[in-house]
Amino acid sequence: MNIGTTQDENAGKAIGKRTVLMVLGALLFTLPLHGQQISAAPSAPGPLSTPSITGPLQASAPVIFDGGPLGKLDLDGIVSGMGLWQGNHIPGDNPTQPALSNGQVFIQKTTGWWQFYVQAGAYNILALGTPFLSTEKAITNLYGPVPVAYLKLASGKNTSILVGALPTLMGAEYTFDFENMNIERGLLWNQENAVNRGIQVNQTLGKFTASMSWNDGYYSNRYSWLSGSLTYTNGPHGLAFVGMGNLGQTVFQTLATPVQNNGSMYALIYTYTKGNWIVQPYFQFGNVPTNRKIGVVQGASTRGGAVLVNHTFKHGFSLSGRGEYVASTGSAAEQAVNLLFGPGSAGWSITLTPTFQYQRFFTRGDLSFVRATSYTPGDVFGPTGMNQNQPRGVIEVGFLF
Numbered sequence: 001m002n003i004g005t006t007q008d009e010n011a012g013k014a015i016g017k018r019t020v021l022m023v024l025g026a027l028l029f030t031l032p033l034h035g036q037q038i039s040a041a042p043s044a045p046g047p048l049s050t051p052s053i054t055g056p057l058q059a060s061a062p063v064i065f066d067g068g069p070l071g072k073l074d075l076d077g078i079v080s081g082m083g084l085w086q087g088n089h090i091p092g093d094n095p096t097q098p099a100l101s102n103g104q105v106f107i108q109k110t111t112g113w114w115q116f117y118v119q120a121g122a123y124n125i126l127a128l129g130t131p132f133l134s135t136e137k138a139i140t141n142l143y144g145p146v147p148v149a150y151l152k153l154a155s156g157k158n159t160s161i162l163v164g165a166l167p168t169l170m171g172a173e174y175t176f177d178f179e180n181m182n183i184e185r186g187l188l189w190n191q192e193n194a195v196n197r198g199i200q201v202n203q204t205l206g207k208f209t210a211s212m213s214w215n216d217g218y219y220s221n222r223y224s225w226l227s228g229s230l231t232y233t234n235g236p237h238g239l240a241f242v243g244m245g246n247l248g249q250t251v252f253q254t255l256a257t258p259v260q261n262n263g264s265m266y267a268l269i270y271t272y273t274k275g276n277w278i279v280q281p282y283f284q285f286g287n288v289p290t291n292r293k294i295g296v297v298q299g300a301s302t303r304g305g306a307v308l309v310n311h312t313f314k315h316g317f318s319l320s321g322r323g324e325y326v327a328s329t330g331s332a333a334e335q336a337v338n339l340l341f342g343p344g345s346a347g348w349s350i351t352l353t354p355t356f357q358y359q360r361f362f363t364r365g366d367l368s369f370v371r372a373t374s375y376t377p378g379d380v381f382g383p384t385g386m387n388q389n390q391p392r393g394v395i396e397v398g399f400l401f
Helices: 016-029 135-143
Strands: 063-066 072-086 096-109 114-123 148-156 159-167 195-205 208-215 225-234 237-246 264-274 277-288 300-312 317-328 346-358 361-373 389-400
Touching: 096 135, 096 389, 114 135, 195 225
Parallel strands: none
Antiparallel strands: 063 072, 072 096, 072 389, 096 114, 114 148, 148 159, 159 195, 195 208, 208 225, 225 237, 237 264, 264 277, 277 300, 300 317, 317 346, 346 361, 361 389
């Protein structure tokens, strides 16, 4: 989603009244109506598969309540806050920042030929190499108070159709921090889209799962994107190929719709999950072609790879790590489009995340370091944009319900 190339660098740290009201409203919505009892679902001994969580956090079993004409509904959610320290912050940013990282509820119908999923509330999307964005601004400038919501038609045992605001098929990391191994999303994730609106068809054939989607790419509200994925799973091994591209072009850009909306992207992702280990290496390629009509004087591409690892220990402790490298083509002399830290720049990062979870309570911390190379002066870190390094520390405390 490339927050760094379009983000308001003067974003304040205050959550504000609007965010607080959104969170309170979301939480009040989870209360029983007219004395109706909500209890743990006897038919749901474990957590639901949506929203997807890679680990190490473990969701709780949902509660179930009677939705009247909608039937039985499942409900769970998360409330968490975080504190950030960063070095070499840019003007308008601060070295320390507090934030409500999550105040979300997930309501879904998981039975019958028609189902639905609604994710509502407050969220903060913190990514490496980009300035801090307050929770209020994240909601307002990105995906609104209901970032993901869709209708699901289960047309067959192995076939489903989704319509609405959908999680992207692209990438190894998810949009919201509780879904991932690390609190901060990485440099490669920042090249991808996060949420798109459209229609998606899923089909499972034995060990293969295929998905195809017609959507608006980087949340552009221009429905000209085609996305697809093919995943093969065999025991602890999984291999996925994902591709997406814009069949049209637009000059429209916002914080959620960067210049990458006019390009294409491909990823190859391997996942090994067995026992206490999750190991996930992947390669990613993105391209934005030359198109002077929309202001891209010279196109450019990015190539990168990452390895994500998580190991779970006893008594609720785990340790996750991520290492990644990404480079872009082009040069300032040929006026190539900026996809990273200036035309032709590159960067690498390393992140360590220790986590402790006891039942529904969790606490975890990120220690990360980003280094930019071949950068354009003024496009990196520090008060003058000339420092190529940025260390960060993040701590998050929360409750899954």
